[in-house]
Every structure is written in structure tokens, then in C-alpha cells.
Amino acid sequence: MLSAWRKQFSKRGFTIEKVRGLLANGRRVPFTHPEKGVTYTRIIDDKGNWIVVDFVDCIIWQVAPYNFK
Numbered sequence: 281m282l283s284a285w286r287k288q289f290s291k292r293g294f295t296i297e298k299v300r301g302l303l304a305n306g307r308r309v310p311f312t313h314p315e316k317g318v319t320y321t322r323i324i325d326d327k328g329n330w331i332v333v334d335f336v337d338c339i340i341w342q343v344a345p346y347n348f349k
Contacts, residue, residue: 294329294343302331 289295306323311332313320320341324330328346333339 289343292343292345292348294331294345298329299331299340299343301325302329303333306330 289299302323302325306325309322309324311320311322312318318334320332320334322330322332330344330346331340332342332344334341
């Protein structure tokens with residue numbers, strides 16, 4: 281599972297430093313999962329890259345570059 285996450289991060293241009301930067305400086309908005317109805321936090325940088333974080337369970341659910349569809 282961890283190797284799959286590493287591949288996804290790498291494919292989408294994310295590094296540990298980029299995630300740390302988003303966590304420290306990104307704009308935070310609520311994100312409600314369309315299927316689960318659970319609210320997480322979407323953190324967006326000034327370029328439009330974003331991550332979805334569950335701060336209750338300390339999980340990064342998704343990483344997405346600005347052009348992610």
C-alpha cells in the first residue's frame with residue numbers, strides 16, 4: 281500500500297516538501313466526500329495544487345496537481 285502511495289505522489293508531482301508547504305501555507309476549505317458524506321479539509325496552494333486531509337484520523341486522502349481531473 282505504501283509503495284502505491286509513493287507512486288501516486290510521484291506521478292502527480294508531489295514531494296514531502298510540497299505536502300509540508302501545503303500544510304503550512306495552503307488555503308483551507310471544507311470538502312465533503314460525494315459518496316460518503318464525510319467532511320474533510322481541502323488545502324490549496326497558490327498554483328491550484330491541492331490535497332485532501334482528514335485531520336481526525338491524520339490521513340491524506342488525495343493529492344492533486346492543479347490540472348487534475
